[in-house]
Amino acid sequence: MLVHVTLADSAVSVHGLRKSYGERTAVAGVDLDIPRGEVFALLGPNGAGKTTTVEILEGYRSRDAGEVSVLGVDPSAATPQWRARVGIVLQSVTDLSELTVTETVRHFAGYYPRPRDPDEGLATVGLTGSATQRTRPLSGGQRRRLDVALGILGRPELLFLDEPTTGFDPAARRQFWDLVENLAGEGTTILLTTHYLEEAERLADRVAVIAAGAIIEVATPAELGGRQHAEATVSWTDPDGGARRSVRTAEPTRTVTELAASLGGEVPDLSVSRPTLEDVYLEMVGLQG
Amino acid sequence: MSQMHDSTGTAGATVRLPGTWSIGLRRVRIELLQFARDREAAFFTMLLPVLLLIVFGSAFTGNVAPGIPFSQYFLAGMLASGIVYTSFQNLAISIPQERDDGTLKRLQGTPMPKASYFVGKVGLVLVIYVVQVVVMMAVGVTLFDVHLPSEPADWWTFTWVSVLGLLCCTLLGVAFSSVPRSGRGASALVSPIVLVLQFTSGVFFQYDELPSWMQQMAALFPLKWLCQGMRSVFLPDSFQRQELAGSWELGRTALVLTLWSVAALVLALRYFRFRRRDDT
Numbered sequence: 001m002l003v004h005v006t007l008a009d010s011a012v013s014v015h016g017l018r019k020s021y022g023e024r025t026a027v028a029g030v031d032l033d034i035p036r037g038e039v040f041a042l043l044g045p046n047g048a049g050k051t052t053t054v055e056i057l058e059g060y061r062s063r064d065a066g067e068v069s070v071l072g073v074d075p076s077a078a079t080p081q082w083r084a085r086v087g088i089v090l091q092s093v094t095d096l097s098e099l100t101v102t103e104t105v106r107h108f109a110g111y112y113p114r115p116r117d118p119d120e121g122l123a124t125v126g127l128t129g130s131a132t133q134r135t136r137p138l139s140g141g142q143r144r145r146l147d148v149a150l151g152i153l154g155r156p157e158l159l160f161l162d163e164p165t166t167g168f169d170p171a172a173r174r175q176f177w178d179l180v181e182n183l184a185g186e187g188t189t190i191l192l193t194t195h196y197l198e199e200a201e202r203l204a205d206r207v208a209v210i211a212a213g214a215i216i217e218v219a220t221p222a223e224l225g226g227r228q229h230a231e232a233t234v235s236w237t238d239p240d241g242g243a244r245r246s247v248r249t250a251e252p253t254r255t256v257t258e259l260a261a262s263l264g265g266e267v268p269d270l271s272v273s274r275p276t277l278e279d280v281y282l283e284m285v286g287l288q289g
Numbered sequence: 290m291s292q293m294h295d296s297t298g299t300a301g302a303t304v305r306l307p308g309t310w311s312i313g314l315r316r317v318r319i320e321l322l323q324f325a326r327d328r329e330a331a332f333f334t335m336l337l338p339v340l341l342l343i344v345f346g347s348a349f350t351g352n353v354a355p356g357i358p359f360s361q362y363f364l365a366g367m368l369a370s371g372i373v374y375t376s377f378q379n380l381a382i383s384i385p386q387e388r389d390d391g392t393l394k395r396l397q398g399t400p401m402p403k404a405s406y407f408v409g410k411v412g413l414v415l416v417i418y419v420v421q422v423v424v425m426m427a428v429g430v431t432l433f434d435v436h437l438p439s440e441p442a443d444w445w446t447f448t449w450v451s452v453l454g455l456l457c458c459t460l461l462g463v464a465f466s467s468v469p470r471s472g473r474g475a476s477a478l479v480s481p482i483v484l485v486l487q488f489t490s491g492v493f494f495q496y497d498e499l500p501s502w503m504q505q506m507a508a509l510f511p512l513k514w515l516c517q518g519m520r521s522v523f524l525p526d527s528f529q530r531q532e533l534a535g536s537w538e539l540g541r542t543a544l545v546l547t548l549w550s551v552a553a554l555v556l557a558l559r560y561f562r563f564r565r566r567d568d569t
Contacts, residue, residue: 058398059398060394060397060398060564080306080400080401080402081304081306081400083398083399083400084304084306084400086398088395088398090391090394090395090398092391093390093391093392093394093395094390094391095387095390095391095392095395096323096392097390098322098323098326098327099319099322099323099326103319103322107315107318107319108399110307110311110312110315111307111312111399111400111401112306112307112399112400113304113305113306113307113400114304150395154399154400
């Protein structure tokens, strides 16, 4: 029990996690600590070990080595009691196609000890309008919302979202982000994997970058890769001749002030930018690859 | 592996989960709903046997013995086949499909007890078998003048052969569901097996007229014994003389089905998987 005292505020605690498939090492010593209430994003290229790691935490896969505690329980010994506290939204499942949306949520609500009201669950994910439809003809975005509705029916303490917005159009993605923010606002701990850096930046309190089975860095989206200290790029259009000019500087304010003084007022087409999360991320995984 | 599972459930132990049976009954309902709406499954499991009954019953109009029309013999064989269709064929095809489309993975991620899934399958098998029996008997009686038994003893035999046969073939279907590599490959693998057994076990052809090597091969599998059990219900006792053993061998039928049930249970417990082989 001593172990649990130190982990009391952790939703997820992982130390030295390893997993190989035959000769191929998928996860090579991952450490993670996710406090309760946090939205945590796991980023990494395909084959980096994201899904394997998450599926071990979800209790789907065995591991070769390491200590794993999810809500204080080893997921390799998952019980229905523990399952009732965890919500899982899987990648690309196509089951349940013959049922209507309402039939589906009502059925799954019966699995949990204190489920959300099924209709309320549908309202939460914005599917009330499709309640009487069969799931087969649902669009990709609607289908995903149904998956999320099923994932949150049991009022989970921890929700796994595995690449939840793949294939969404921009409007659907933004609606989905609002939904995730609402769930986080209710206190649900969320572990998200995604390929969209914008998504991680918008939703996550912290992000971890994983490549070749190992965590490279864990930081807030604003601080990842020393981003907040990175040099800024100041760009403008030269009034004499119209050429585009840019300089990299650690002191963009001074650069802009000097520019304004030298040009005698408004700087044409001025922009000041720092590296995006995507720039930083690509540099990090590129170094590994 | 770390040793933390001694504390499993400490955090949630106060919460009472819905029981295995209550979720199992919900699963029966949802399985039936999905089955009724899945045209392919409904065709192969429900409509095809009835069509076969009509086609073969119309094509072969001779007698299997003086005073016993082929249709009487064939109905017994098709009811035995119905046991195999609704349980073995149905489950050995639909479970691999559910493994492929994510049904089983999703269920594994919920607090549903695994036993509830099988309660749902057993309920599904029972209901569609009963419906199939009623339809086939109705077709047999109205189109082919088949005589239904009047002795309670015959109906008792019909009941225990059905129940034991369904138990045996359900377990076999669950065990066999781990054999196909994919859901798409499942029906290509399962349907021919059922078809070959039907030809050699006395469904489409009269068993006592088959070559003896074929009879011996078929006698290793349950369908031959199901057919024989059903013949004891639907054919007059005088037909026993044409059976190989000169009797209905009901005791041996019960023994063979029980042995297959035990073997299938062992195999199912050992090899049943919620996940695809390439996904563990």
